[in-house]
Amino acid sequence: MEGLFNILRVLHIIGGFTALLVFWIPIVTKKGGKIHRRVGWIYVGGMIAVSISAFYMGFYRIFTTEVDDIGMYSFSWFLIFISILSGASAYYGLRVLKQKKRISRHQNVLDLSFSILLILSGVGIGIYGWTIDVALITWFPLLGIVLGSVQLAYWLRKPSKKMHWFFEHISGMLACCIATITAFLVFGGPRLLNIEGDSILLWFLPTILLTPVIIGYSVYYNKKFAGKLRKQNKAI
Template sequence: MDLFHALVILHIVTGTVGLVAFWIPVGTKKGARAHRRWGWIACYGFLGAGALAIAMALLSLYGPQTRIPSVTDRTLFAGLFGWMMLYLGILTIGFVDYGLAVVRHSRERARLRSPRYQAVIAAVVVSGAWCGYFGASIGQPLMVLVAVVGIVAMALQEVFIFRREVPRGAHVGEHFRALIGMGISAYTAFLSVGLVRSFPEQVFNPMIWAGPSVIGVSLILFFTLRSPNRRRPARASGPARAGN
């Protein structure tokens, strides 16, 4: 077994752990022990899958050209299984990092402005911009779509990070949306590994690839509309007027 196929197996294992564990914290009481425990398992699973996706993407771009013999268009292969996979791996890690950070620093939101967190967001934006550019240059709107979704998500995160005031508890919505985004990117990256081997004739079907994004973005929009971020921050009570 060569290195690439060993990475594929590890990617499937870690991705399966994340994909299964992901739904338990979504469906359990927020803050409960099961929510926290399974949330950590899902996050670590997705972090592993994201890192392995990056490694496989780099091997696809710079390794032997026969990784998937059924794909004869090597430029298209480099786009979908190289640059898009690389971007999705970074995006998955970025969502996990932010989703955990907004809870860890819920009382010190300014910590999210540090180079440590801004570098991760910048990596997502740069890789997404290149993915979108490469996709546009080879006529693949799918690559442009996933790039736009990730870049917009990063922009919304920056709005939250740099806002002067946010409502109390707003970090909960940010946490949820980030981890839903994590699920979108991980499911999409996972499809690119498993789908091409099980159903190679469907590997470029845009409806299959768009499925996780449609479902995930719908959930994000639904919870965004219900989020306290849409309410104005409560004003602090001022001193009582003289004579009252």
């Protein structure tokens, strides 16, 4: 099992650095264009590798770590939560594209399960963090609870906007980017950049920076699509 752990650790590092290097390209390139789609798939591939490997490594560490090693236990549980957050967000960002033509409430069990898993893992990890008095594990999972709730609400209601899937795709993938950067800052940043890793601001910096980007995209494209719709109505 240790051999598989070492293989997945290498896969995790490769996938993580790949995602970290290319995540910004789909953000700044033309939406739906060739570069956006091709690099987007590279990013998703990297995040799939990160999510699966992190999930396994987290549980491996939990079952192979000494009981009194609270630091490794908490690290492992947070690693598992990040894997769920990144995996569920990337999955959501892809699935909303596949379901762009839906006109009623969504009932796909797997799609709903990912959102529910994100909510439940956020609650569970948050409670664990509170019991061991670790701020990162207590408060950061709130992001998963919020995102999972938003995703679940989207699936369970009838679409009210013509381009609803477009906005959900952007928010889902940017949420995945938040997980990518946060994981780097929490796990890799302190070692590679020689910075303190226990700053709450550091943990929430990706959320603080990318949330306005999500809002900005929503406002911009709402105006853009509304303008196109007005032009089409006038033409008719």
